[in-house]
Amino acid sequence: MSLQDTIMKLNQLIPVLATVTGNPAILTLAQQLIVIANGQLESQAAASGKTTEQLLAEASAKWDQALQNAQKLRDM
Amino acid sequence: MQNLITRRGQTLTAAVLITALVLLTTACPSENQIRKAAKASNDLANLTNNVTDAVRIAFQAGQISVDAKNKLADALILIAREGKIFNDMLIANQASAQNGTFPPNIFVQLSTQFDKVVQPFLEMATTLNLAGPGGNQKLAQTFAALRAAILIISAAFK
Numbered sequence: 762m763s764l765q766d767t768i769m770k771l772n773q774l775i776p777v778l779a780t781v782t783g784n785p786a787i788l789t790l791a792q793q794l795i796v797i798a799n800g801q802l803e804s805q806a807a808a809s810g811k812t813t814e815q816l817l818a819e820a821s822a823k824w825d826q827a828l829q830n831a832q833k834l835r836d837m
Numbered sequence: 838m839q840n841l842i843t844r845r846g847q848t849l850t851a852a853v854l855i856t857a858l859v860l861l862t863t864a865c866p867s868e869n870q871i872r873k874a875a876k877a878s879n880d881l882a883n884l885t886n887n888v889t890d891a892v893r894i895a896f897q898a899g900q901i902s903v904d905a906k907n908k909l910a911d912a913l914i915l916i917a918r919e920g921k922i923f924n925d926m927l928i929a930n931q932a933s934a935q936n937g938t939f940p941p942n943i944f945v946q947l948s949t950q951f952d953k954v955v956q957p958f959l960e961m962a963t964t965l966n967l968a969g970p971g972g973n974q975k976l977a978q979t980f981a982a983l984r985a986a987i988l989i990i991s992a993a994f995k
Contacts (some may be wrong), residue, residue: 827885834906
């Protein structure tokens, strides 16, 4: 099953879950999951045209950026 | 209170159900280990940056305390350091992978390092009890969604 299929199934499942649990907060949570799943999809699509070496080089730069950002957050 | 616990329990159950569904359907077994690992590293680095932004925004909006912000920042610093080590290990061991598959001993080392990146993510929400009484519900939900994303990425790599 592709990620697109998964997202479609999630969309179908959300109202059912909200009804079964009686908790509308599940809608927000499920929507966020779909956003992330879509993000994964975009990420996979973007990654598909790149070599493994390119992915690793990109990841290396992103980790450096993540460390800098986290340290700035700590110093706020 | 009982009602609150029941509702939270129901929400958690539903979240687990959704997570399980996503996990079962998104793993891509056809890709080789090194490419999966490279994608996982990329995705985790992106998430680390996204979560850092979300925490900064929540702090600036007065939704979390200085103490909570500092605890999260410390965890994110740890994640970024361990993530960088994981990525460096992938680069260093790339040549040892045959047909895209790491030797078992190398895979154990990579897997152990990967857990050092993932585990603090999974513990963040629990440690800070963000969903507890008086906690920030929206941030708690963001972390619940983040938890699901981490599990998806983990399943794709392992």
